[in-house]
Amino acid sequence: MEQMIGGALAELCGQTVSGGKTLLGPGFKSLFLRHVLPLKRLNHIFSRFSSLPGWTAVPDRVLQALGATYHVLASDQAKVPSQGPLVVVANHPFGAIEGMVLASILLKAREDTKIMANFLLGALGIGEANDMMIFVDPFGGHGSVKRNLKPLRDAIKWVGAGGALGIFPAGEVSHMHLRRFGVIDRQWSPTVARIIRKTGATVLPVYFEGHNSPLFHGLGLLHPMLRTLMLPGENLKKKPREVRAHIGKPIPFKRLAGLDDSAIMDYLRLRTYNLQNRKRERRVKLLRRSANSTAKHLPVVRAEETxxxxxxxxxxxxxxxxxxxxxxxxxxxxxxxxxxxxxxxxxxxxxxxxxxxxxxxxxxxxxxxxxxxxxxxxxxxxxxxxxxxxxxxxxxxxxxxxxxxxxxxxxxxxxxxxxxxxxxxxxxxxxxxxxxxxxxxxxxxxxxxxxxxxxxxxxxxxxxxxxxxxxxxxxxxxxxxxxxxxxxxxxxxxxxxxxxxxxxxxxxxxxxxxxxxxxxxxxxxxxxxxxxxxxxxxxxxxxxxxxxxxxxxxxxxxxxxxxxxxxxxxxxxxxxxxxxxxxxxLERYMGCEGVTSFLQFSETNGSNGIGPAGDGRSELRNDKCA
CATH class of the missing domain: 3.40.630.30 (Gcn5-related N-acetyltransferase (GNAT))
Known part of the structure; x- marks a missing residue:
């Protein structure tokens, strides 16, 4: 993987723009080496902890080594279905650490869990943890479709057999979008909808708070590969760090069955990003509740004599x-x-x-x-x-x-x-x-x-x-x-x-x-x-x-x-x-004959200038009540 990143860095430093100048000069190469060098440490962490017995504990061990913790409400954790076909969709704000958090959350509810991950993660040497991963190529380059056929079949087979699969449908880390003036995922892949449709899986939306550094997003605007180069350093810094996760309600497949693949992903993205609204007003609500708790309510009067x-x-x-x-x-x-x-x-x-x-x-x-x-x-x-x-x-x-x-x-x-x-x-x-x-x-x-x-x-x-x-x-x-x-x-x-x-x-x-x-x-x-x-x-x-x-x-x-x-x-x-x-x-509250008589009266007495009343439905009600 280091060779892959080194080659990418050399390629970027060699690219030219108008006037024959290089896109990135020698100073940028030195800057990026400082961010890429942590790759060796990241590699060491994954290799060390994934080789220990008990692969289901790998996510928590890795998070501990990274100096990271996560917070999820007990009521949210309880929303994870303990059995049955499940696809978990999440935003991708950091690039790696949220994958470990997602795996930890799911494994606390069920051991039949896998995470769909970037094939570059496999190059870190994660040993037994390979058992919990399905590796894909999210970059969409030459040959990626062919390379992803087997992972797609494996995912469908796993979920179809009743397993849980965590997916980051964007396929790459969230980044700055100038038009929307915010850090969000790119368009979510409709391939995820195919997995859901073929397995009839329940879907669970998860939203992770946070984003990478301004430098990460600023340089990413120059070239997307710069984001990839900086990911190791981004996921190792800022210790200690707490990742906050929010889990929505499970979405049954029948809610999605009538939608096409693109609409399914639009809806799931909506349900996921909707969870960020908790973050935006958490402090506001706490302040308001504090104010309300001090509001003076007079004692309620005594009950009347029964x-x-x-x-x-x-x-x-x-x-x-x-x-x-x-x-x-x-x-x-x-x-x-x-x-x-x-x-x-x-x-x-x-x-x-x-x-x-x-x-x-x-x-x-x-x-x-x-x-x-x-x-x-x-x-x-x-x-x-x-x-x-x-x-x-x-x-x-x-x-x-x-x-x-x-x-x-x-x-x-x-x-x-x-x-x-x-x-x-x-x-x-x-x-x-x-x-x-x-x-x-x-x-x-x-x-x-x-x-x-x-x-x-x-x-x-x-x-x-x-x-x-x-x-x-x-x-x-x-x-x-x-x-x-x-x-x-x-x-x-x-x-x-x-x-x-x-x-x-x-x-x-x-x-x-x-x-x-x-x-x-x-x-x-x-x-x-x-x-x-x-x-x-x-x-x-x-x-x-x-x-x-x-x-x-x-x-x-x-x-x-x-x-x-x-x-x-x-x-x-x-x-x-x-x-x-x-x-x-209306029949629930009026009864069949009551609805019929009411509609007959409304039809006979006109619309009061707002709209037609009844449309002859009272005759249909008569037939039903007979």
Whole structure:
């Protein structure tokens, strides 16, 4: 290998540019010898540690000799599948050391691990460690295709038999790209997609923080071979050094099966580089959490007497019972009917919202809007306690009596009258919660939504639902910006959004398509986008469940506003046209006959100037319910 590098150096020093001058003079040769000389030490390290018994320990031994350690969260390490065909893709910032880190990470989860590596690494004399390597020629020169046929077959055979294979799809170290003004991998090889496709492997994205020295990247702009010459020195210096690795969620093959090879690699690159967003705001989040921990929250009020709350719930008229399921009842009530129960709802709201990095900070979450809004309550008959609740505002009635300022969302957004002229009757939804003890399953939330569905069946004029969906302050700032940009790009109601203005618009510029890279072109469904957010958030939190729910109903967004009175939650104003929602989803909350009657009413009573309602789907529903 030293002869190979020496020859390359001689070739570079002999190259000429315009005017007959050499590309690199004698001074450069001396400079590079200082960086290439560490090759002997690197060779010695690999030879020494790879010859010891137990090849699976080689990566850790080499890292120790290099004075290097790595950091990976335990929750990330746990994401490595312990069995089954697996391809691990990673960025390539350093050129060698990250290969040892990747091998160490994978070997801690499973011994059937191999790393696809540059054939030059084999020239270092790594002995028994050859067993964990599949060597390829990534340079694409004359004869490289033929030389790579056997390694490709070996890789497919290994993964197809259930093994794990770590790959750096760029094939060469990350380097400076002037157009993007950053250090990133070159285009990823579609050959990796062939391995994935032929084996049906799960894919695991891994992102390594960091990059090589400015000298490395600066000289690499003169000639790519200069980067290769400097790699030994780059991987031996800066002791001690810690490499930080971030691991995303495993991606099942079925998510990739419908894409061509190029699209597969674009998507995997997106999922990998998306993980760098953790790095960018790690310190910001720690500072914000520290500030939040010192924020003064007043003690929450004591619980209401159970017997008083239960008596109010039992006194509600039968017609206000929306549905019953096992030990649960869902009921509708006014504030005047449930003074004690409403007090308990306010107490439970504050407890629940504080645990979600929201909340008013007051002893109880009750405001003036509660006095004239309707309340949908989920009641546990066996435990005699409130499980959760929603607040409903009949917008047409409220505006007739109190004007636009009578709507809670008017505290967050300024409305023009044209918005409601176009919509007609609408329900404002908000202040939804399920108390923490009942959050282990989705059933309570499903029952609350079913209660709202039954309310709409009885009041079918309320075709439109709208309200503020909170994106709490526990999310990284980058996650909140990504969510807003995603919703603005393809999920805004362009016709109606012009009638809405945020009172406290989010600060900071939009990330925009350029910085989001392939996010817009590769990710369209909210569940796929939620996976991106989940990869960034170290507690694996995806997009808020309510936001996903409304989007599945066809929700569109009208604006975004920060609620400083609710722990700086970012509120997304969503609008759902139930007459345009997927009937199969509506059926979960309305039942088959309920959906049919609602769609028939919507078709008969027109579109309110926004769009056609129903498209004759009620007839299809009739056939299905028969």
């Amino acid at each position: 017997s008083l709350v239960a008596a109010e719930i039992r006194r509600l008229p039968t017609e206000q019972l929306l549905l019953s399921s096992k030990n649960y009842d869902v009921l509708s009530a006014s504030a005047a009917q449930i003074p004690n129960a409403l007090h308990e709802i306010g107490r439970l709201r504050e407890i629940t919202f504080r645990q979600a990095n929201e909340g008013t900070g007051n002893p109880i979450d009750i405001d003036g809007f509660d006095q004239y809004y309707r309340h949908v309550i989920l009641w546990d008959r066996e435990q005699d306690e409130i499980v959760g609740a929603y607040r409903l505002g009949l917008a047409d009635t409220i505006m007739k009596e109190r004007g636009l300022s009578g709507l809670y969302t008017s505290t967050l957004f300024e409305y023009k009258d044209e918005l409601f002229h176009k919509m007609g009757p609408a329900l404002e939804l908000g202040r939804s919660f399920v108390r923490p003890e009942y959050q282990k399953t989705y059933q309570p939330l499903m029952l609350l939504w079913s209660g709202i569905g039954r309310f709409v069946i009885s009041n079918p004029q309320y075709r439109f639902l709208f309200g503020a969906v909170s994106i709490n302050n526990g999310y990284l700032g980058i996650s909140r910006k990504l969510i807003v940009d995603f919703l603005k790009e393809g999920h805004t109601h362009s016709d109606l959004a012009r009638f809405v203005r945020a009172r406290n618009a989010p600060r900071g510029r939009s990330l925009g398509k350029k910085n989001l890279g392939l996010a817009y072109s590769m990710v369209h469904e909210i569940q796929d986008f939620s996976e991106l957010i989940s990869d960034i958030e170290q507690d694996a939190t995806g997009v808020p469940i309510l936001l996903k729910h409304y989007m599945k109903l066809g929700g569109k967004f009208l604006g975004f506003s920060v609620d400083h009175k609710f722990n700086d939650a970012l509120d997304a104003l969503v609008l759902v046209d139930l007459a345009r929602s997927d009937p199969r989803i």
